[in-house]
Amino acid sequence: MANEIGISFLGMGNVGEKVVGTLLERAETFHKQIGASLLLRHVAVKDPTRARSVDLPEGVLTGDASEVLNDPSVDIVVELIGGDGDAGDYVRQALTAGKHVVSANKELIAKAGPELFDLARQNQAALRFEASVGGGIPVISPLLRDLPANHIVAIRAIINGTTNFILTNMAQQGDSFEEALAQAQELGYAEPDPTNDVDGHDAAFKIAIMAGLAFGVSVSPETVATEGIRSLAPQDFLYARELGYVIKLLAIAERNEAGVLVRVHPALLPESEPLARVDGVQNAAQIKGDLAGTLTFQGAGAGASPTTSAVLADVLEIARSLAAGTQPTWDPGVWRNGETLGLGALETRYYLRMTVLDQPGVLAQIAKVLGEAGVSIAAVDQREADHERGTAELALMTHRARELAVTDALSTLRSLPEVHAVDTMLRVEAAT
Amino acid sequence: MANEIGISFLGMGNVGEKVVGTLLERAETFHKQIGASLLLRHVAVKDPTRARSVDLPEGVLTGDASEVLNDPSVDIVVELIGGDGDAGDYVRQALTAGKHVVSANKELIAKAGPELFDLARQNQAALRFEASVGGGIPVISPLLRDLPANHIVAIRAIINGTTNFILTNMAQQGDSFEEALAQAQELGYAEPDPTNDVDGHDAAFKIAIMAGLAFGVSVSPETVATEGIRSLAPQDFLYARELGYVIKLLAIAERNEAGVLVRVHPALLPESEPLARVDGVQNAAQIKGDLAGTLTFQGAGAGASPTTSAVLADVLEIARSLAAGTQPTWDPGVWRNGETLGLGALETRYYLRMTVLDQPGVLAQIAKVLGEAGVSIAAVDQREADHERGTAELALMTHRARELAVTDALSTLRSLPEVHAVDTMLRVEAAT
Numbered sequence: 001m002a003n004e005i006g007i008s009f010l011g012m013g014n015v016g017e018k019v020v021g022t023l024l025e026r027a028e029t030f031h032k033q034i035g036a037s038l039l040l041r042h043v044a045v046k047d048p049t050r051a052r053s054v055d056l057p058e059g060v061l062t063g064d065a066s067e068v069l070n071d072p073s074v075d076i077v078v079e080l081i082g083g084d085g086d087a088g089d090y091v092r093q094a095l096t097a098g099k100h101v102v103s104a105n106k107e108l109i110a111k112a113g114p115e116l117f118d119l120a121r122q123n124q125a126a127l128r129f130e131a132s133v134g135g136g137i138p139v140i141s142p143l144l145r146d147l148p149a150n151h152i153v154a155i156r157a158i159i160n161g162t163t164n165f166i167l168t169n170m171a172q173q174g175d176s177f178e179e180a181l182a183q184a185q186e187l188g189y190a191e192p193d194p195t196n197d198v199d200g201h202d203a204a205f206k207i208a209i210m211a212g213l214a215f216g217v218s219v220s221p222e223t224v225a226t227e228g229i230r231s232l233a234p235q236d237f238l239y240a241r242e243l244g245y246v247i248k249l250l251a252i253a254e255r256n257e258a259g260v261l262v263r264v265h266p267a268l269l270p271e272s273e274p275l276a277r278v279d280g281v282q283n284a285a286q287i288k289g290d291l292a293g294t295l296t297f298q299g300a301g302a303g304a305s306p307t308t309s310a311v312l313a314d315v316l317e318i319a320r321s322l323a324a325g326t327q328p329t330w331d332p333g334v335w336r337n338g339e340t341l342g343l344g345a346l347e348t349r350y351y352l353r354m355t356v357l358d359q360p361g362v363l364a365q366i367a368k369v370l371g372e373a374g375v376s377i378a379a380v381d382q383r384e385a386d387h388e389r390g391t392a393e394l395a396l397m398t399h400r401a402r403e404l405a406v407t408d409a410l411s412t413l414r415s416l417p418e419v420h421a422v423d424t425m426l427r428v429e430a431a432t
Numbered sequence: 433m434a435n436e437i438g439i440s441f442l443g444m445g446n447v448g449e450k451v452v453g454t455l456l457e458r459a460e461t462f463h464k465q466i467g468a469s470l471l472l473r474h475v476a477v478k479d480p481t482r483a484r485s486v487d488l489p490e491g492v493l494t495g496d497a498s499e500v501l502n503d504p505s506v507d508i509v510v511e512l513i514g515g516d517g518d519a520g521d522y523v524r525q526a527l528t529a530g531k532h533v534v535s536a537n538k539e540l541i542a543k544a545g546p547e548l549f550d551l552a553r554q555n556q557a558a559l560r561f562e563a564s565v566g567g568g569i570p571v572i573s574p575l576l577r578d579l580p581a582n583h584i585v586a587i588r589a590i591i592n593g594t595t596n597f598i599l600t601n602m603a604q605q606g607d608s609f610e611e612a613l614a615q616a617q618e619l620g621y622a623e624p625d626p627t628n629d630v631d632g633h634d635a636a637f638k639i640a641i642m643a644g645l646a647f648g649v650s651v652s653p654e655t656v657a658t659e660g661i662r663s664l665a666p667q668d669f670l671y672a673r674e675l676g677y678v679i680k681l682l683a684i685a686e687r688n689e690a691g692v693l694v695r696v697h698p699a700l701l702p703e704s705e706p707l708a709r710v711d712g713v714q715n716a717a718q719i720k721g722d723l724a725g726t727l728t729f730q731g732a733g734a735g736a737s738p739t740t741s742a743v744l745a746d747v748l749e750i751a752r753s754l755a756a757g758t759q760p761t762w763d764p765g766v767w768r769n770g771e772t773l774g775l776g777a778l779e780t781r782y783y784l785r786m787t788v789l790d791q792p793g794v795l796a797q798i799a800k801v802l803g804e805a806g807v808s809i810a811a812v813d814q815r816e817a818d819h820e821r822g823t824a825e826l827a828l829m830t831h832r833a834r835e836l837a838v839t840d841a842l843s844t845l846r847s848l849p850e851v852h853a854v855d856t857m858l859r860v861e862a863a864t
Contacts, residue, residue, distance in 0.1 A: 022581060022723070026581070030581075033580060033765075130578070136721075136723065136724035136725060136727065137724075137727060138570075138574055138578035138727075141573070141577060141578055142570055145573060145577070145745065145749060146562070146570035146573055146741075146742075146745050147741060147745065148465060148744070148745055148748045148749075149454060149458065149462075149740065149741055149744030149745060149748060150741055274706075274709065274730060277706065277709055289568075289741060290737075291454070291568065291737045291738065291740050291741035291744075292568035292569075292731060292732070292737070292738050292741035292742075293568060293731055293732040293735075293737070293738055294731060294732075295568065295569060295570075295729070295730065295731040296728070296729070296730040296731065297727070297728070297729055297730075298706060298727065298728040298729075298730070299724060299725060299726060299727040299728065300724070300725040300726075303725075305722075305723045305724070305725070306723065306724050306725055308581065308723050309578075309579060309581055309582055309721060309723035309724035310578075310724075312580070312581030312723075313577065313578050313579065313580055313581060316580045316581060317577060317580075320761075321758075324759070324761060326753075326758040326759060326761075327756070327758060329752075329756060329758075333465075
């Protein structure tokens with residue numbers, strides 16, 4: 001049983017300052033909870049001369065990560081650097097030294113999870129990463145601890161606040177993508193270079209982690225079928241609304257007899273679905289288990305305070321074990337290497353918006369091409385004829401069809417002189 | 433490290449059959465997960481001759497609970513009897529014998545939690561009870577494990593499926609309470625004697641448990657301010673909708689400087705709130721922490737399969753510890769005995785519906801009584817005059833007022849000859 005538990009931090013940005021500040025501020029409460037003292041040993045940062053908003057005890061701040069990694073009095077290392085460069089090296093060294101690690105690093109866990117879990121196992125160390133997905137919303141621990149008796153059927157999540165903010169603005173204010181992005185950047189919800197968020201990469205990291213936990217398969221983030229939200233236009237939101245849908249960037253992982261399909265793309269979601277109401281920077285994850293049914297977890301998916309809540313939950317859980325003299329365990333299992341299915345395996349309804357020549361017979365021609373590919377039309381909306389250019393806009397909803405049939409048909413349609421552009425193709429995500 | 437872990441059941445109704453069946457069916461998967469075998473030792477039931485839907489191994493079924501309690505090869509006891517009679521005695525005996533206990537018994541935990549937690553501590557046994565609140569929705573474990581760094585500010589929950597089904601029907605179909613109850617009974621969502629559900633007692637047990645976990649205070653279920661849904665009429669749902677609200681039976685626990693206030697009553701909730709969309713037999717709990725913000729957990733709050741998910745999560749967590757040779761711990765802490773606040777401490781907006789004499793000056797008189805008590809009117813709707821009786825119906829929304837001022841004013845109003853009845857008084861639950 002340990003009376004004193006040493007904790008050190010690697011990296012201290014906004015989140016780190018809040019975590020360290022809270023740890024110092026609530027030291028007494030945490031002591032009571034775990035039955036031991038959490039002693040802050042080091043905060044290792046790139047630039048120790050930079051001013052910090054948190055008052056650190058003398059001698060804690062260092063520019064040298066090896067001080068953390070070589071100090072035997074450090075039991076828990078909190079990695080808040082991010083990315084899979086230095087952060088990965090440090091986490092490997094910490095685990096090899098038998099230190100328990102708490103990480104908020106979605107990229108590292110998504111890319112190197114299985115290897116790091118092995119390393120943790122070999123060194124009897126715990127590697128916890130609740131903060132890597134969903135900010136303050138518990139999503140890792142429900143999968144590992146609350147639903148272990150279930151066969152997980154599917155996960156469906158809105159796990160990127162930046163894109164959800166942009167899509168909400170486009171839907172509610174009729175903004176263009178560029179306008180909504182600019183507003184998100186002004187408010188600090190989007191980075192100056194928004195690629196990682198708006199092109200779906202951030203969500204792909206997170207759903208890869210969740211798929212690993214849910215299905216025990218190692219999903220490399222590059223193999224996640226990923227589409228961003230740049231090509232959406234305000235009228236897509238209008239058509240969607242008329243059809244009874246909202247547009248959300250969904251991260252989806254599902255298992256059927258053929259295998260596991262993991263994907264990130266904007267999708268049409270029925271207005272009646274709980275996820276359809278998740279607006280602005282809110283996040284939500286739906287986990288469907290064969291026993292529990294569909295569970296929805298909603299809350300703030302980012303921000304210093306929510307992330308602090310998740311990081312400290314992991315820290316306190318490890319500390320509780322150490323204080324009680326038991327081995328902290330947190331084993332996400334061995335993830336099989338396995339091919340995941342491609343989007344070609346998908347079958348759903350599709351929303352298509354195209355710019356076509358405004359003349360008789362065009363719709364018939366399009367219907368014929370779709371029909372020959374085995375895609376039948378459920379609803380059509382034609383409008384906003386551009387008289388100068390002689391074009392009209394067509395929005396179509398198909399019946400259930402195979403993705404391959406739709407992409408085949410689209411490539412034929414694109415070759416028709418009457419079809420100026422297929423502007424948008426969105427998958428419909430059915431009700432759970 | 434244990435290779436074999438003995439498990440026995442006390443009670444086997446619908447839920448028990450599903451739990452035992454799943455345990456037998458998924459034995460191999462669970463063995464892999466925990467690294468040991470879960471061996472079913474006994475299923476003790478009142479009437480061992482009754483036919484069961486699950487095929488039990490020879491010799492497992494017994495009519496004698498003491499076989500379970502006295503068998504040293506039983507490591508985990510699952511109590512699915514319910515109530516605080518026999519179930520309480522058996523749980524006490526099991527804990528005293530150092531057995532770990534998993535219980536789905538809200539009444540027992542709500543009434544005797546602190547005593548049982550002490551007993552568990554003294555005997556180094558774990559007492560887990562995830563299934564006691566919210567069916568398959570994790571609510572106990574988020575409070576204990578996912579949010580330990582937070583100061584919990586408030587919990588707001590829809591945790592009774594029967595009443596939520598009835599209220600949803602009344603809102604969507606305009607049914608009377610009696611009609612909606614009859615339909616719930618037909619569908620098996622309500623008991624022949626629905627008292628426990630419709631009068632709020634079931635919800636009171638559950639919120640008492642959550643308040644204990646969130647605030648560390650022992651809340652005896654009798655001290656929870658509890659009002660049921662019997663007095664609601666179809667027109668209340670119409671007025672609510674016009675005002676932008678829905679009516680839900682909410683279980684609320686909140687802490688302010690003065691203390692902890694725990695209550696169960698139907699309330700007006702803004703339509704924009706996530707809980708306002710939780711319909712039918714669905715349940716949802718909102719937990720507001722100072723770091724994590726407001727988290728919403730939604731899903732099936734009852735039923736054999738969801739409850740099985742929760743019971744087995746607890747069983748597997750204990751088994752994992754035993755298999756690893758560590759002490760299963762699950763300590764809900766010591767709950768202080770302390771007075772909780774009464775409804776008199778509340779300050780909110782109020783919705784009032786009354787039947788009044790249809791003559792000039794009545795509204796002015798009512799406004800005067802309310803005003804003298806310090807209650808000011810925000811909106812009035814007068815309609816549905818009953819010409820035969822000479823009465824009209826008045827629906828009022830007040831500005832923020834003290835509960836005591838409102839109840840004072842109502843008792844004065846009831847004494848006026850012009851006021852035939854104050855039919856409904858509902859508190860407004862503000863947006864989070």
